[in-house]
Amino acid sequence: MTRRIQPISLDIEGKSYEVDFEKEDVFFPFRPTENHWMGLDSSGRDVFSRLIHAMRISMNFGILLVAASMLLGIAAGAVQGYYGGKVDLLGQRSIEIWEALPFLYVMILLGSVFGQSFGLLLVVYALFSWIGISYYIRGEFLKLRKQPFVEAATCLGLPSRKIILRHILPNSMVPVITFFPFSLVSAIGALSALDYLGFGLPAPTPSWGEMFAQAQEFSYAWWLVLFPFLALFLVGLLGVFIGEGVRSAFDPRANTHYES
Template sequence: MLIRILKNPVARKRFSRFKSMRRAYASLWIIGVLYGLSLMAELICNNVPLVVRYGGQFYFPIVSYYSEDVFIGSGKQTRPDYKKLMMSETFHASDENYMVFPPFPYGPFESMDPQTIPVPDEVSLALAPEPVIGTMDVGPDLTINRSRNAEFLAGKGQIGVNGKNLHDFLTLPEELLQSINRRFSNQAAPYGEFIIVDHSGKKVMVSLATFRERSQVPETIRLTFQEITDPGEGQLSIRFNRSLHPVTSKPTLWNQIPEDQARRLLTLIASRFERPVDDYPVTIHNRNYNASFIKEEVRFPYPPVKGHPLGIDGAGRDVLARILYGLRISLSFGLMLVVCSMVIGVMAGAVQGYYAGKLDITAQRMIEIWSALPFLYVMILMGSVYGRSFILLLVCYGIFNWVGISYYIRAEFLNLRKRPFVEAARCMGVPPIKIIYRHILPNALVPVITFFPFSLVGAIGSLAALDYLGFGLPPPTPSWGELLFQAQQYRWAWWLILYPSLALFGVMLLGVFVGEGIRNAYDPKQYQRFQ
């Protein structure tokens, strides 16, 4: 039947229309190439070498299994760690021994050794300014009688602050004024904090201590001011190598640190190369800074570095390998699911539409009952009984996913069963199965073909969603949804969010483009309107 469809001039015309839509045709080729690359993932991303030359013989671990005993005579029948074998003295005993690894020598299940990941051997000295805290004693008319370390509000010395009115420096909110008046009225008042902005635009937090009634009315009230800085504002970082030389282009602030404090900082920096050290206070130009010592260490997940262009996940596995193998699983699952669902749906819809009558009504009621079953609960129940697996997930999805296509096929058969060519076949004594298969089905496949790409996109998205929720493929199976689930746990790991999302979005978008092209090719009126 497929050969007859391909030879059909109408089918050829539709394919020509599809080819003329460049976006859809290019998307089909891109999906095909990506799927082909994913099928050859072992030749692209793998921690197993393609070829091993050892002891004068050639081995091909990519296609054959070799135990550890073959190479080192340990008696173990387990698969050897080829990377450790390549670095061993036994392997380097002969210059003729060598291994050829794929372009990305990392497998989807391999956990990286932190010592093999290149990180700069440097210590960063981070200097963060400490917020300035000061106090002012003010009278009932808000005249400043005495101040301590509050000159930052006026930008002048203490002599210029004392005797001035608080309104000269700050715009006081009504709530703060009421709280001050309650204290000068000798009324109990709770602790209060107010964030205000001075005349220079600087944010300041003003706090008032808890006040209780006294025997005499207070003459002054103390206000505490704390400078508010945005996170990262004023922070400086200077990187040092093991020679204790700054590698920052212009460490101007370092040259302004007093000599005794600079020597102490260098001592702490040298110690940080070997062990963690505590923060250290530094004073530069009468401004207090908190000095912290940061040495980059490998902790998973780890951002993209040389050799791992897409980063490393929380288990130390290469994200590129996980995405590539996940592409193969996603597309394979989608294709198998859609094909199985459409075969079942076509068979069910064809029987209902051709025979109609009581059989059709009974089957429709049964399908409605079946489609009302909660798929997710069934999936959880089956997974808890039989364990999660690719086949179980495919079966559970397949027994529910065929319902939609059966409706379309049923409608097509109900429309075609009374056509003259079908009646003529019946009059000639053609068996019903042959009428369904040879005469009606080829003319009823339009919805199957047009819905195929969209069903594939839906299957890929559903698999990713189930893996994200933890009801999909069992770990450590490579999966885009599992990477996105890790991204939820490590929200700072942007590479776990970006790259799997781009892969999922890209494949689904390409599938939609292909489906749009097929739909337009099978709808001449719509095709002409777009043209």
Template sequence: MLSAVTRRQFQRFRSLRRAWISLLILVAVYLLSLFSEHLANDRPLLLGYEGRLYFPTLNFYSAQTFGGRHKTEADYLALEQSAAFQEKKGWMIFPPIKSGPYRSFLDQPGNPPHPPSSAHWLGTDDSARDVLARLLYGFRTSMSFALALAALATVLGILAGGIQGYLGGRFDLTAQRLIEIWSALPFLYVVILIGSIYGQTFTVLLVVFAIFQWIGLSYYMRGEFYRLKTMTYTQAAAALGASHGRILFRHILPNALNPVVTILPFTLIGGISSLTALDFLGFGLPPPTPSWGEMLQQGLKYLDAPWLALSSILALFTTLLLAGFVGEGARAAFDPKAHNPNP
């Protein structure tokens, strides 16, 4: 159960319309992006052929299933136009965006990137892939990465800072010096080194980011645990024989989460921005992974194709702006100093 103070803080956050609406928009768009395969795909949602129903977005079907010669996956866009398929009165229902993030539409007139058209609302990139589809999938990748990073960094920051602040003394001083040394390591070089050894996968980049991202939060948690362990109720619990675990998780941690709530949206912003920057520099996720940073790099390369840069810049700007509004609202609602009449 939430305490009365925490409930008031959440109610205060909901009363901040800009922050609350921004949060709802981000959550709604992210939930939609989780079903990107059903929103943007060159595979149909439902296919009818010879009296049977097929679900290509959920299952693999070879070309032989629909009268083809090969065992490879059917090309549904070509199949839809084939005379044999139409003779057997086959039909397909495609997603709203009739294109996946990896398919190249090289049959378009001219050389890619192609400008926006009725078939490709935001045009195509230098590999003739649909920009809108890659934006949608790129949003899912960026948000999933940032959310996972925020969760890992929060857990590590709470553990490190909490243990330091609770134990104090020489342990705290030694740990603090080690953290300062660790934070001085050049992040980009570490990413390049680990990426060259283990590959630039989603998991590898997430781990590398997480082992650096927790440091800032640990400073706040260290101070909170230092302060809260001297409170009367904490000392009373210790005098009554409460274990260290009970004191930490029952009495200190629930009252030390204000910094976590206020920093979390900005950790999200940092995760999205950092991944985009790494992708832009070529040290992020490997191609052909849909990535906003890779689209920005293409926009810089093809200045005569402004739809590449504009679409990715607007998507990134809007996402970071909404997350910033959420962070601003969280800080206003959960920061006790903002509501303390006697600071």
């Protein structure tokens, strides 16, 4: 709020001057200014610097989470798809049971016991996010295990480990490469959602979701909604564009044509 102060008259070198003052009460969150382009949050911290640090933390979290999820999903899907039969049946039923566990409740329980941390959130989320990619890898292995090159490797007496790692897995990586950018965007969005709900990273870790929570508390602080939303939208948009480009580059149908 800006208030005008009573003017003051000054005499300097025989000349009279009248000085007007405007007093502005500073309270947080504070609007964007010349020195703080994106304003200040509820604790007087620069929003721009927190956006940059939050993006670094979100990218690190997303990359680590997607890498761990991909490794777990590839391992589970490869074993089920290659061996099939009872191994596949038992694996599918186990995955369905594990998938039915409520992730948010598990996160709340472990967070209350061990405390909120980056490592705990990463481990718990990775244990629940590998299921989707395992279905794709399982389908690829079920399709490729009957191919002639796999049967030839089996007839040569190669062990299952070498057949899986050297022959089938390299030909099953299209879903992994295609879904990696989309999974990264999803992980960043999930982290922001958990931080907004208060179950994510501990304070005072910079987070886009935590800024959204502040904006809900201080309804006049439009800058706490606009700038984190633009950052989240831009990262998601770039991730989708990259994912579409990677999908087009590795799509086998694009390089296939039929001759009559």
